[in-house]
Amino acid sequence: MIESLPRLLNATMLTIELTLLSLFFGIFVGIFFAVLRTSKNKIFYYISYYYSYILRGTPLLVQIFIIYFGLGQVEWIRESFLWIVLKEPYSCAILAFTLNTGAYSSEIFRSAFETINKGVLEAAEGLGLNKINTFFKIKLPIAIKQSLPAYGNEMILMLKGTSLASTVTLLDLTGVAKHIISTTFKPVEVFIVAGSIYLLMTFIIHNFIRFLEKKYNYN
Amino acid sequence: MGLLAYGDTGWGDELFFATLMTIAVATAAIFIGFLLAAIFASFKLSKIKVLNLIGSFYTTVFRGVPELLVIYLFFFGGSGAVMYVARIFGYDGYIEINAFITGAISIGIISGAYSTEVFRGAVQSIDRGQFEASEVLGFRKKIYYYKIIIPQMLRLALPNISNVWQITLKDTSLISVTGLVEIMRMSYIAAGSTRDPLFFYSFAAVLYLFLTFLSMQLFNKLEKHYSRGY
Numbered sequence: 001m002i003e004s005l006p007r008l009l010n011a012t013m014l015t016i017e018l019t020l021l022s023l024f025f026g027i028f029v030g031i032f033f034a035v036l037r038t039s040k041n042k043i044f045y046y047i048s049y050y051y052s053y054i055l056r057g058t059p060l061l062v063q064i065f066i067i068y069f070g071l072g073q074v075e076w077i078r079e080s081f082l083w084i085v086l087k088e089p090y091s092c093a094i095l096a097f098t099l100n101t102g103a104y105s106s107e108i109f110r111s112a113f114e115t116i117n118k119g120v121l122e123a124a125e126g127l128g129l130n131k132i133n134t135f136f137k138i139k140l141p142i143a144i145k146q147s148l149p150a151y152g153n154e155m156i157l158m159l160k161g162t163s164l165a166s167t168v169t170l171l172d173l174t175g176v177a178k179h180i181i182s183t184t185f186k187p188v189e190v191f192i193v194a195g196s197i198y199l200l201m202t203f204i205i206h207n208f209i210r211f212l213e214k215k216y217n218y219n
Numbered sequence: 220m221g222l223l224a225y226g227d228t229g230w231g232d233e234l235f236f237a238t239l240m241t242i243a244v245a246t247a248a249i250f251i252g253f254l255l256a257a258i259f260a261s262f263k264l265s266k267i268k269v270l271n272l273i274g275s276f277y278t279t280v281f282r283g284v285p286e287l288l289v290i291y292l293f294f295f296g297g298s299g300a301v302m303y304v305a306r307i308f309g310y311d312g313y314i315e316i317n318a319f320i321t322g323a324i325s326i327g328i329i330s331g332a333y334s335t336e337v338f339r340g341a342v343q344s345i346d347r348g349q350f351e352a353s354e355v356l357g358f359r360k361k362i363y364y365y366k367i368i369i370p371q372m373l374r375l376a377l378p379n380i381s382n383v384w385q386i387t388l389k390d391t392s393l394i395s396v397t398g399l400v401e402i403m404r405m406s407y408i409a410a411g412s413t414r415d416p417l418f419f420y421s422f423a424a425v426l427y428l429f430l431t432f433l434s435m436q437l438f439n440k441l442e443k444h445y446s447r448g449y
Contacts, residue, residue: 057385057431058424059392061403066424069410070417156283163285167396178291187296195284202283 004180004190011176012197018162018172022097023155029102031140034109048106055103060161063100068092068168089168097165101158105147108154112146113139145216152209156202173197222413223422230409230419237405238426244322244401245388249334251327252387256334263339274335281332286325286390293325294397322394330387337383341376342368374445381438385431392427402426 036048055063071077071086085091116139124134166175177194181187223231255277262274281289297316305314345368353363395403406423410416 054424054428058427059389059403061392061395062420062424062427065403065407066417066420070420073415073417160283160285163287164393166287174285174288174291177288181291181295185295185299187292187299191288191292191296194288195280198285198288199280199283 004184004193007176007180008173008190008194008197011171011173012201014165014171015159015162015173016201018093018097018165018170019155019159021094022101022162023158025094025098026101026105026158029098030105030109033102033106034113034143037106037110038113052103052106055100056107060096060100060164061167064093064096064164064168067096089165089170093162093165093168093170097158097161100161101154104154104157105151108147108150109143111150112143115146116142148209148213148216152205155205155209159198159201159205222409222415222418230405230413233405233409234402234422234426237400237402238430240319240399241388241391241401241426242430244319244326244391244394244399245384247319247323248326248330248391249384249387251323252330252332252334252383255328255331256338259331259335260338260342263335264342278332278335281329282336286329286393287396289329290322290325290393290396293321297321297324318394318397318399321397322391322399326387326390326394329390330383333383333386334380337376337379338372340379341372344375345371377438377442377445381435381442384434384438388430388434389427 033048033051036044037052039045067086068089071082077083077086085095120138120142121134124138129137162172163174165172166178169175171179173194177190181190184190223229223234259274259277262270263278265271265274298314301316302314305312349367349371350363353367356363358367391401392403395401395407398404400408402423406419410419413419
């Protein structure tokens, strides 16, 4: 049990890296599609609607496999600059996670945008703020604060989601755990160690969000 | 489209049966989950501290650890555990657990952790007056739980049960790592033998979308049905 710890901790670094990078890029994807979703243009609305419908309605595993195994098969993709991203399992995994978490976060941000009080927006207009300022200085901060609890859950889901990186040959925490299990046949012990590391990370995320919620709570 | 032909020339029939397998595992898993949720939700609602702790431990662990890791635990550890128990009873042979059972149990335990929270939340949102009235009317606890609380709870829990079902359905794709031939595994086999992964994985995505769409329709109907009179 103890011998496996250094290798598992090493693999944890990759898990953290995948989680943070995907969440970072995912926020932008999420905000982008949330804004499209609130737009009055029907085409933008439907693009965002179907994006989130498809990405949330299919398993993450299918998405990774389509990106990693599927897209590499297309001739013109292999000849284009996209191939730099799509030939490595690492960047494929991050791409899949980003698109996936982007879909879930877009729903979270959208509902946050929708709950913004009309009076606040009218006040902004009355004060003569232009559209861009209203968005960045008023709508976005309120929406971010609104969506904190739900986004915290999404962060935990993404952390667990990175375990699928092991299906495309990456050696993240789950990948290494599986490797150790299949060579030592000690599933319970390895599960306890790896599971505890995951739980510790979940705990940290949970408390981090709680801290942010308290910090930005102005009621 | 020839790839999807029904019969020996295409993968249509294979994928059809794989889809049925996905539905079967997901259904088995969600019912195992309900069973566990009934137990652990009552633990979490109980006044006994130890039971609360056991309930919280269950939901924290199985909602906080990746599904894949849980599947590996049961996949590699399942037959070992069964053989260990069998040895106590004097059976020394090798026992292999069927991939369907491994999958249904591991996904069921995860799904149960989510259902536990759903059940607990639903019971807690029932008006206190209902409990008090049942007590005043002289019902025994067992009776009023079955006849009064649980029927109301199920209606309140339905939208969230629908969410848990979607999660469970998507989680079944992970069982493909154990070799159970459901949608994902069949697509993997088909992609390997035809060298056309893009087509088969996209088709798998379509199948999952179709399943989630169908179940959404079904749950909407159920919700309408059970909220008549409200």
